[in-house]
Amino acid sequence: MKTNTMNAAEFTSQGHWRTLAACAACMLALMGCHPDMWNQPRFAALQKSGFFTDGRASRDPVPGTIQYDGQRRPWKSAVFEGISGGQLTVPSIMDDTFYTGRQGEGFKADNYFPVSAELLARGRERYDVTCTPCHGFAGDGFGVVTRRGFPNPPSFHIDRLREVEDGYLFDVMTNGFGRMYSYAARVTPEDRWAIAAYIRALQFSQYAPLDTVPADVKEAILNPQPVVENPADSSAAHH
Amino acid sequence: MAQVFPRSANVLVRAGIASSVLLVSVLTLVAAGMYQSPLVNSMKIAKAQPIPFSHQRHVGGNGMDCRYCHTSVDSSNFAGVPPTETCMTCHSQILTDAPMLQPVHESWKNGTPIEWTRIYDLPDFVYFDHSVHIAKGVGCTTCHGAIDQMRLTHKATNLYMGWCLQCHRAPEKFLRPQDKVFDVEWKAPRNQIEEGLRLVKENNVNVGQLTNCSICHR
Numbered sequence: 001m002k003t004n005t006m007n008a009a010e011f012t013s014q015g016h017w018r019t020l021a022a023c024a025a026c027m028l029a030l031m032g033c034h035p036d037m038w039n040q041p042r043f044a045a046l047q048k049s050g051f052f053t054d055g056r057a058s059r060d061p062v063p064g065t066i067q068y069d070g071q072r073r074p075w076k077s078a079v080f081e082g083i084s085g086g087q088l089t090v091p092s093i094m095d096d097t098f099y100t101g102r103q104g105e106g107f108k109a110d111n112y113f114p115v116s117a118e119l120l121a122r123g124r125e126r127y128d129v130t131c132t133p134c135h136g137f138a139g140d141g142f143g144v145v146t147r148r149g150f151p152n153p154p155s156f157h158i159d160r161l162r163e164v165e166d167g168y169l170f171d172v173m174t175n176g177f178g179r180m181y182s183y184a185a186r187v188t189p190e191d192r193w194a195i196a197a198y199i200r201a202l203q204f205s206q207y208a209p210l211d212t213v214p215a216d217v218k219e220a221i222l223n224p225q226p227v228v229e230n231p232a233d234s235s236a237a238h239h
Numbered sequence: 240m241a242q243v244f245p246r247s248a249n250v251l252v253r254a255g256i257a258s259s260v261l262l263v264s265v266l267t268l269v270a271a272g273m274y275q276s277p278l279v280n281s282m283k284i285a286k287a288q289p290i291p292f293s294h295q296r297h298v299g300g301n302g303m304d305c306r307y308c309h310t311s312v313d314s315s316n317f318a319g320v321p322p323t324e325t326c327m328t329c330h331s332q333i334l335t336d337a338p339m340l341q342p343v344h345e346s347w348k349n350g351t352p353i354e355w356t357r358i359y360d361l362p363d364f365v366y367f368d369h370s371v372h373i374a375k376g377v378g379c380t381t382c383h384g385a386i387d388q389m390r391l392t393h394k395a396t397n398l399y400m401g402w403c404l405q406c407h408r409a410p411e412k413f414l415r416p417q418d419k420v421f422d423v424e425w426k427a428p429r430n431q432i433e434e435g436l437r438l439v440k441e442n443n444v445n446v447g448q449l450t451n452c453s454i455c456h457r
Contacts (some may be wrong), residue, residue: 040363045317048354056352129304133329144301149333181328186310 072099080190083119097167099189103175107167111200112193123198126191130183138200151179156199157206169196274365280398285391286356289342291391298423299387304420305379312379316368320355323347359383366457375442376414377406380423387423400455406451411435415443 043049043057052059072093080090091098097108102230113119139156146152154161173192176182187195210218273279297303305312308325312318323346334340346353346409361367372382380386384395396402406413412427414435419425428434448454 012372037364038362042363044363046320054351129306132304133301133307145329145333148301150329151332179332180325181331185322185324186307 019090039149062146067146072146077190079122079188083116083122083194084113085116085118087114092205098193101165101167101170103167106199107165107171109165110199112198115192117195119194120201122191123194123201125200126187127195127198130187131195134180139199153180156203162203162207166193166196166200169199179212253452270346275397278414280394280395282394285389285393286357286358288391289353291339291390292355293390295388295390313373315370318369323353333445341402358394359398361398365455367455373420375410375444376417376420376438377410378413378415378420378422378425378427381406381413381415385423402452403455407454408446409448410441410444410449414438 039157047057048055049057051057076090080088093099098112101107103109104168110154111119128137132143134150134153135141135156136143136146138177141155142149143153143226149174156162170192172180173183173195174189175184210221213221277284297308298305308321309318310321323343326343327347330340331341335344341352345351378396382396385394386395411432412435415422415425415427416434416438438444
């Protein structure tokens with residue numbers, strides 16, 4: 001009988017292995033492929049684009065755009081809600097005091113927010129993140145980068161800076177000062193007010209009148225014990 | 240009927256089946272190996288950058304907080320890579336003449352962005368959000384490794400689905416207190432599971448839901 005069926009030996013010796021091998025090669029190749037779903041035709045933030053001459057996919061607002069989002073925005077952020085204790089209504093986008101620290105001819109003397117533990121805690125967190133590399137944790141102007149040649153900022157514990165308005169501190173953060181750049185793009189207005197409040201607390205911590213100090217601490221201040229230098233500290237100072 | 244198959248065919252068929260099985264398993268092993276290989280997922284491979292920016296120097300050495308540079312990480316889905324201005328806040332004063340910082344100064348002068356090479360990049364069909372992880376107590380180093388020791392940034396994980404899921408199934412193994420999220424030196428305490436379970440409850444982490452496909456594939 002003449003059949004079309006192939007001899008098993010023929011089957012394995014013919015195209016079979018080659019087909020298998022080709023399939024395997026295809027599968028291996030496909031594993032390395034990233035089909036279209038991987039990189040969909042849309043842009044993510046900060047991605048590159050060949051369409052615009054500056055090569056950026058993100059666009060700047062057209063000139064003359066009045067900023068609505070980010071700096072001046074007519075809604076309450078969660079932070080605003082928290083540090084105002086839910087007490088204040090959201091400032092209008094026209095509220096120059098909130099956004100510039102200025103009031104009338106000069107600066108706002110006190111804080112925009114009522115001073116509270118929440119305000120100071122937020123201010124401390126943001127101060128530690130943003131200001132300490134240069135100003136130091138204590139605000140003495142000996143932040144870690146000053147050991148690497150960055151010019152020392154002034155200490156916050158000098159009379160001139162103790163006497164400036166909260167609004168002035170806000171203004172320095174907003175517009176920069178001398179060699180210090182503006183932090184307006186990185187620190188929101190409510191956080192700048194919180195930091196100003198925290199700087200006030202730092203200043204007070206180094207310049208508190210003696211009768212505000214609890215009795216037992218007062219005793220230690222008036223009769224200081226000789227300090228044993230911590231060897232760890234003194235070796236750190238040589239780096 | 241005439242004999243179609245010779246006797247030897249039996250042996251050949253068996254050998255054929257056996258070697259097919261062997262081939263398939265070898266291929267599977269090779270594939271699995273490739274899947275785990277840095278050649279495919281580029282794990283632990285530092286990539287060249289236009290400026291040899293070092294987290295070791297800035298985070299480890301200068302003790303800087305991630306948020307000084309990655310400002311939006313706790314408020315949006317996107318952590319963001321810092322603009323040139325951020326570098327200039329310090330490098331307008333220090334290392335102003337260093338050749339390796341030339342691209343920063345040029346970018347500042349000409350307003351052209353620095354083109355950093357991306358290290359972590361999920362496929363576009365996966366949704367990810369930084370801020371929710373930060374808010375619920377997942378630390379940066381849990382996902383990005385010991386970045387304070389990296390001279391050049393490399394991927395600390397493969398970013399495969401299984402990696403996301405090993406935590407989404409049991410987040411208590413990884414959660415830390417809110418004030419330790421940005422701490423690069425944090426180590427899991429001995430009673431991590433106990434602590435983690437407390438944080439899961441305290442932060443209202445909805446564990447049952449976290450493995451739903453639609454959480455990540457929206």
